[in-house]
Amino acid sequence: MLFRASYLGIDLGAEKINAAQLVNKGNNKIIKSLYQMENPIGDTVFSKPKEKAAIRQCLAKINKKFPSNNVVIGISSKLAMFRHVTLPLLNKKELKEAIFWEMQEFSTVLNSDYISDYELLEKQKDTYRVLLVAVPKDIILDYIEVAGDAGFFLKALDVYPLANARVLRAQKKTDVTAIIDLSSCNREVTIVDDGKIVFNRNLNISYNSTTSKEIFNMISTNTNLTDHTASGLGFLSPPYKNLILEISRTFNFYTLQSKSRQIDEIVLIGQGSELQHCKDVLKRIFNTKVYTGKEFKYDFISKNLVIDGNHLDFFSAIGFALRG
Incomplete structure (x- = not known):
């Protein structure tokens, strides 16, 4: 069976830019190629000409390796605002009207266009669960401009919680999974049940490689970690x-909202081997x-x-490609 259409997902992180190429083979999508490079500006916001030029050069290099008309790039969760509404x-017309008015809440906290x-996350017996997202207009326009100048025709800009949930859905995961993203551009927890987002929350923390090294040293020098964790977090x-x-x-919030359901597993992403x-x-x-790391296996x-x-x-780049 020959490979047909290809789909490209780009995770534009502050430290690394990751790309995933998926292709159709028969009725399935499979991961064909993966690629990683350094982010030369160390940020996911690029409003200055030199920053745009540097990111454009990176995207042009990816485009040369993996040309595709189905390109999805991720927008950092630190740049987006989320609302979960029920x-x-x-009917279709009434739903769009209701969503329009719910969207107006963003204007009370965002000071710019x-x-x-x-x-639509889920259709339940009597309700819809809907995830609303807003991103400042100038950031969206910068992403579209740089991607276009690199030769890409964007199919969509996407957000990380949705992309990460797609990977678990493609894996046919039915457990309650907490995806903990500790990358500097996201830092969030997304809880996914049977492939559907239940809840996501940005983590208001200062976490970096120094913190990771501190905990590594603590683990390396303590042979009785069980006693430490049993006595609290001191x-x-x-x-x-x-x-x-x-x-x-x-x-705890998820457990309260879901009538005492518990987290079955954690997938930890964002800081590489650290x-x-x-x-x-x-x-x-x-x-x-x-x-962590190689313990998570992709089935496709x-x-x-x-x-x-x-x-x-x-993980996230694959999720963006799955949107195609």
């Missing part, structure tokens, strides 16, 4: 303690499975593709 079952969109440094508390609050230092602490504190990957390094570096 609406009654309505913005572009908004929505996704043994952790303040930044790491805040991280654990924010995650715990998010999990995240391995977090695994033992999260596993013991939350008493659940934690996936070409047999000829070998992933060097951290499999989860490409």
Whole structure:
């Protein structure tokens, strides 16, 4: 069976730019190619001419390697505002009208022009669950300009919670999964149940490689981590303690809202191999499975593709490509 249409997802992170190419093979989408490069400006906002030129050069290089008419690029969650709303079952016209008025809430907190969109997350017995998103208009226009100058015709700009949930849906995951993204441009928790987003929340924390090294040193020098975690979080440094508390609050909120359902597993993305230092602490504190690096296997990957390094570096890029 020959490969047909291709789909390209680009995760434009502050540290790395990751790209994933998916193709149709028969009735399935499979991961054909993955690519990673440094982000030369160290940011996801590029309003200055030199910054735009640097990002344009990176995207042009990706376009040369993976030309595609189905390109989706991610917008950092730090640049977006999210609202989860529940609406009654309505006809198509009434639903659009209701969503329009819900969108107006963004104008009370955003001080500039913005572009908004929505996704119907789930149709329940008597209601719709809807995710609303707004991003400042100038940021959207910068992304479109730079992508176009690099030779891309964008199919869409997308957000990370939706992209990450798509990967779990493609994996046919039915468990309740918490995706914890600790990249500097996102820092959020997305809870996914049976492939559908239930809840997402930005983490108001200061977490960086220094924090990761601190916890790595603590784990390396303490042979009895179980006793430490059983006695509370006092043994952790303040930044790491805040991280654990924010995650715990998010999990507790989900449990209350979902009538005592628990998190079945955690997928940890965002800081490459450094995240391995977090695994033992999260596993013991939350008493659940934690996936990092090569422990997470993609079921829809070409047999000829070998992933060097951290499999989860490409998690979001694959999710963006799946939108195609």
